[in-house]
Amino acid sequence: xxxxxxxxKHLITATGQRxxxxxxxxxxxxxxxWYQQSLDQGLQFLIQYYxxxxxxxxxxxxxxxxxxxxxxxxxxxxxxxELGDSALYFCASSFxxxxxxxxxxxxxxxxxxVL
Amino acid sequence: AQSVTQLDSQVPVFEEAPVELRCNYSSxxxxxxxxxxxxxxxxxxxxxxxxxxxxxxxxINGFEAExxxxxxxxxxxxPSVHISxxxxxxxxxxxxxxxxxxxxxxxxxxxA
Numbered sequence: 480x481x482x483x484x485x486x487x488k489h490l491i492t493a494t495g496q497r498x499x500x501x502x503x504x505x506x507x508x509x510x511x512x513w514y515q516q517s518l519d520q521g522l523q524f525l526i527q528y529y530x531x532x533x534x535x536x537x538x539x540x541x542x543x544x545x546x547x548x549x550x551x552x553x554x555x556x557x558x559x560x561e562l563g564d565s566a567l568y569f570c571a572s573s574f575x576x577x578x579x580x581x582x583x584x585x586x587x588x589x590x591x592x593v594l
Numbered sequence: 595a596q597s598v599t600q601l602d603s604q605v606p607v608f609e610e611a612p613v614e615l616r617c618n619y620s621s622x623x624x625x626x627x628x629x630x631x632x633x634x635x636x637x638x639x640x641x642x643x644x645x646x647x648x649x650x651x652x653x654i655n656g657f658e659a660e661x662x663x664x665x666x667x668x669x670x671x672x673p674s675v676h677i678s679x680x681x682x683x684x685x686x687x688x689x690x691x692x693x694x695x696x697x698x699x700x701x702x703x704x705x706a
Binding site for chain 2: 481514521524527535569583585586587588
């Protein structure tokens with residue numbers, strides 16, 4: 480158990496809909512990262528928050544947004560969903576924002592299926 | 595920007611045989627290198643990492659990787675694999691103050 484909690488574990492929805500994925504980081508970790516894992520693209524970095532502020536942005540679509548709340552949990556909002564958004568979405572956390580040691584602690588992921 | 599290439603998408607190997615999972619990276623600056631493992635239906639876990647110092651790093655379960663700057667490689671090896679090593683292995687690279695960038699993964703299947 481990594482200590483990172485993601486909900487829901489599975490989600491099935493239709494094209495055009497909007498969903499919210501939730502992540503609670505390990506106790507004491509200030510940084511939250513979101514990654515998308517798909518068969519063709521592999522693990523793609525989406526966005527990082529550190530102590531409530533956006534720290535880094537990767538290949539995140541404009542239809543997607545995220546935030547980190549004062550209690551440090553984070554939400555990833557996916558809107559106007561398309562079939563291609565079907566993927567496993569991982570949240571990871573680390574203590575620092577720069578994360579020199581590079582160790583991220585991953586949740587078990589939220590599997591999104593768009594029909 | 596940094597990138598990672600894992601040369602094999604799937605590697606089948608018999609139990610107790612040696613294995614090497616290959617990883618090459620591209621970066622113009624100093625990097626930190628990592629191997630993560632993902633068991634079925636689980637998140638990724640750190641297996642080992644190279645930050646500085648000795649170029650040979652080892653994990654607690656018998657894996658090792660060697661940082662080769664001239665070859666820009668960080669291959670993962672184990673002299674004798676077990677069934678329980680069946681998983682997907684991800685090589686990752688990080689430049690200072692940037693997020694981890696992962697390779698596409700190598701699925702290791704250990705055959706009894």
